[in-house]
Amino acid sequence: xxxxxxxxxxxxxxxxxxxxxxxxxxxxxxxxxxxxxxxxxxxxxxxxxxxxxxxxxxxxxxxxxxxxxxxxxxxxxxxxxxxxxxxxxxxxxxxxxxxxxxxxxxxxxxxxxxxxxxxxxxxxxxxxxxxxxxxxxxxxxxxxxxxxxxxxxxxxxxxxxxxxxxxxxxxxxxxxxxxxxxxxxxxxxxxxxxxxxxxxxxxxxxxxxxxxxxxxxxxxxxxxxxxxxxxxxxxxxxxxxxxxxxxxxxxxxxxxxxxxxxxxxxxxxxxxxxxxxxxxxxxxxxxxxxxxxxxxxxxxxxxxxxxxxxxxxxxxxxxxxxxxxxxxxxxxxxxxxxx
Numbered sequence: 001x002x003x004x005x006x007x008x009x010x011x012x013x014x015x016x017x018x019x020x021x022x023x024x025x026x027x028x029x030x031x032x033x034x035x036x037x038x039x040x041x042x043x044x045x046x047x048x049x050x051x052x053x054x055x056x057x058x059x060x061x062x063x064x065x066x067x068x069x070x071x072x073x074x075x076x077x078x079x080x081x082x083x084x085x086x087x088x089x090x091x092x093x094x095x096x097x098x099x100x101x102x103x104x105x106x107x108x109x110x111x112x113x114x115x116x117x118x119x120x121x122x123x124x125x126x127x128x129x130x131x132x133x134x135x136x137x138x139x140x141x142x143x144x145x146x147x148x149x150x151x152x153x154x155x156x157x158x159x160x161x162x163x164x165x166x167x168x169x170x171x172x173x174x175x176x177x178x179x180x181x182x183x184x185x186x187x188x189x190x191x192x193x194x195x196x197x198x199x200x201x202x203x204x205x206x207x208x209x210x211x212x213x214x215x216x217x218x219x220x221x222x223x224x225x226x227x228x229x230x231x232x233x234x235x236x237x238x239x240x241x242x243x244x245x246x247x248x249x250x251x252x253x254x255x256x257x258x259x260x261x262x263x264x265x266x267x268x269x270x271x272x273x274x275x276x277x278x279x280x281x282x283x284x285x286x287x288x289x290x291x292x293x294x295x296x297x298x299x300x301x302x303x304x305x306x307x308x309x310x311x312x313x314x315x316x317x318x319x320x321x322x323x324x325x326x327x328x329x330x331x332x333x334x335x336x337x338x339x
Contacts, residue, residue, distance in 0.1 A: 003338070004035045006070040008096045010078055012040030012057070016211040017161065017263030019049070020244050021077040021111060024160045026050050028331060032338055037066055039096070049243065064099070072338060073100040077111030077139065077160050079283065081126060084116050094129045101132040106337055109136040111160040111329065113283055114143035127152065135337050137330075142286050155333045161266050162327040166248050169271045171255045175201045176273070178209040178259035179219040182280040184299040190219075193258070194226035196304040198234065200312060205235045207250065211261050213240050256311070260298065262287065269324040274316040276307055291320045 007025065010018045022038065029036050036053065040046040043054035055062045067073060075097055083090040100107050109130070117123045127150050130136065136152065138144045139159035147154045175197070186192075197206060208223055210216035220238045227236055239250060247267070251257075257268040260278045265287055268275035277295040279285040288295035294307045 002033055002035045003072070004037070004070040005029050005072045005074055005338075006066050007036065007038040007074045008057075008093065009038075009076050009080060011038050012042035012046050012054075014042075014045070014212060014214075014241060016241055016244060016247050017261060018078055020164050020263060021160045022046075022050060023244055024163050024329065025074070025077070025110060026052055028334075029338075034072075034338070037070065039063060039066070063096070067096075067100050067103055067105060070105065072106045072108060073097070074108045074110050075112070075133075076109055079113035081109075081112060081114050081130070082116055083118055083122055087119075087122060090117070090122060090126070094125060097133060098129050107133045107135075108334060108337055109133050109138075109154075110334070111137055111139045111157065112143060113139055114146045116282075126150075135333060137333055140283065140286055140290075142282070155330070157330040157333060158327055159263075159266055160329045161263050162270060163329040164244070164248070164267075164270075166267075166270065167252045169252050169273075171273070172253045173204045174253050174255060175204050175206050176209060176251065176254040176257040176259070176264075176268075177206060177220075177223065178211060178257070178261055178264035179216055179223060180211065180260045180280065181215045181219055182260070182298050185280070186299055186301055189298065189302060190223045190226045192302045193223060193304070194230050196302070196308060197227055198231045199305075200308045201256065202231060202234055204255070205237070207254075208236065208238045209247070209250065209259075209264065210238070210240045211247070211264060216241070258296075258304075260284070269321070270327070272316070272321070272325055274311050276304070276311065278302075291324060293321075 026036050038046050038054050039057040040054045046054040080093045117126050130152050136154040137157040138154050144154050144156050208220040210220050224236050251267050254273045257273045257275045259265045262283050265277045277284050277288045278298050280298040296302045
């Protein structure tokens, strides 16, 4: 009889990064002959897209039923254990872990980013619940340091999206810009970004990517407006998110990339695209530090001139970048729990 795994995460919200992580995880579980169910905001879409079972993520009795019928509960991947978004979100994911252990199920935290967790009560609750997990895999050394400080064991495995299957890289005369909403974005950020795009890439096609249309699309159209105000002759296109294959195909053609979201930057580095991260969060900043690449702070006036001068003239290559293109998620730790 096939074993069963229940996945809890930011699923069903049509977000590239979370969809990509679910794709990598579900493909792996299928290779191990697992029957998979995901808790989702859109069960019908999740079933059709990933060919797995799905239950509405707010169906309390449905969640309990699925926890009882599954052998392994997997939380993740992504930055679930944090309350920067909201306390409610943090409590939800902790509840799934806690109830699963009450029913003596195996619990895996998959490809997680930990923190920030603000508040003594919230931090105490996180420590208490995470100590009950059978395995915690983290996607960055900074998350591992937080757990080590809390005396909670974890395994460092990289982000799961490093293992996504990509088409062959075939760069063309296309520059990718990936944006998201951010309440602390510098008031003239898009104005200055449009100026540098005109200066350095005026003769190339500019594609502006939404990775989650609900929060990204408005920003993409705003930048396109600034670019056109500066130079009507620049060819631009806003690309709204449809599915992971669409984005993987799009990025395989990019020569340059300026990106805000973590998984846009990971995908850029995986392909070897000349990439400039725009930090709106510590996770993006840490990625830039890890690979010794220059980045922008979204809350500050962007000075892209020296960055793009170097990027367009010099090879985008070092030992760390070569390592990026070879990275894979380490599945061995999960195998010990799944078998």
